Amino acid sequence: MELKTPLYDVHVAAGGKIVPFAGYLLPVQYKSGVIAEHMAVREKCGLFDVSHMGEVMFTGPTALASLNHMLTNDFTNMTVGRVRYSVMCHENGGCVDDLIVYKFGEEKYLVVVNAANRHKDVAHMKEHVLDGTTIEDISDSIAQLALQGPKAPEIMAKLLPEESIPKKYYTAIEEVYIKDLKCMISRTGYTGELGYEIYTAAENGAKLWEILMEAGGEYGLIPCGLGARDTLRLEAAMPLYGHEMDDVITPLEAGLDFGVKLNKPEFIGRDAMLAAGTPQKARVGLEVTGRGIIREHQPVFIDDVEVGITTSGTHCPYLGKAIAMAYVPADKADLGTLAEVEVRGRRIEAKIVELPFYKRS
Template structure:
């Protein structure tokens, strides 16, 4: 049975079209529609309920050693309040999940994992736990709101003091307040825009949701659903678990080498990644030139030969044309390479482009 986030009633009241996602019932869109929600985030601001994400605490004097072993990134030089993205590999080098680790304090780490993977991730962490460290699932205690877009910080400043707002990307203030409500304010997001994610007591989520929407009225802030979240992350070429990566796809194949520190002494999956050598397939961006929209799990061809498959695809409202991401043979990843994608028995032409498709101007 799907769970409800603390904001379920607020979504229904606002006319959200509710659908199952990652074990929860969430709004895919509001009456405004996906295109308007997408454009609001690119031009003004949008507010998302991401309370379905999971939160896990790692604590104890061996907490850092545990993270170093189960995650591919390096965490030994983090400052309090800093965040770091990392894949988590299995022994074969495949991806168990991708997640974000925050250093809360010495020997205390706050980990944010994907909703559909929360239980799997938590069990994986418990199975690999060692020494004086403990992992604790605290997901039920938190709601998470994402305020995203070029006007996001302007809106936030109306309800939060300057010292409670992180100055740098991938940093967080743990003992912050927004409209007097205690929360974690993190300068992160999944849209390719400026903005923050706010973690707070689940029981206070609806109150802060309403306050933010009211505070952002002048700036054009609107609630946004899963549909816009997906088209936004696609334009920004942000990988999604279950699409661009899974237990069979390594972080190196999907372009996450920046978060895989092979110089580290050891981590789960390191030996397998070394044995595999240079990835034989890689994630690419596709710009569609033919008629049609490509989706995931569709064959990609060059000269009639299957070279891989699509992992995501959509029509991008801001860019104004259809795009896709695909995992293909490394020999066909050069920009400008012409490919064909089979869409329901019909061939749609596209060509390889650099990622990301969209990058905000600083």
């Protein structure tokens, strides 16, 4: 049985089309539609309910050591108020999940994980945690909203003094008050756009939504659903677990080496990645040059030989073209390489292009 986020009734009242996703009932779109929601985030601002995401607290004298042991990135030099992306791996180097880590104290870290993986992730963490670290899954007590788009700073400035708004990308402020609601704010997001993710107590979620929507009215803020969240992240070439990552694909194959520090003394999956050497396959971008739209799990051909598989694909509203991500052999991944993707028995022409497809100027 699917769960409801603290904002379920808000979405229904706003005309959201509700669908099951990652164990929750969430809006896939509102009356404005996916294209309008996508364009609002690129040009003005959109508000997402991401309360289905998982939040896990790491506390105690060995919290840092536990994170460095379990995760691919290095948190040793991380300062309070910083946010850092990482992957959590199996011993074979495959991805358990990708996640972000917030540092709020020398013995206090918040880890945010993907909704569909929450229980699997927490079980993995508890299995591999070091003595002296306490792990607490606080997901059910948290509402999380994502305010995304170029007008987001102006909307936040209506609600908070300048010193209460994170300035740099991947930074956070643990305690601020929007009206009388206690919140945590980070300058993060999953859209490739400037924006913030705002955390508050579950019981305050609906009120926070109302406050943000009212403040953003003059800036064109509209509610956005899962559909736009997916097209936006694909345009920005952000990987999604279960598509670009899984229990077998390593973060190096996924092109996430910026979040993998092989020079750390140890972490789960490090030895397997070192033993595998240079990745033999690569995540690439495909731009459709023929007619049609590519989706996930469709075979990729180069020189009439099947060489790979697509992982995500759609027509992107802002770019105005069909794109996809795929895995192909590393020696076939050169930019400009011509390819074909088989869609329902028909080959669609494409070419390998640079990632990300969209980057905010």
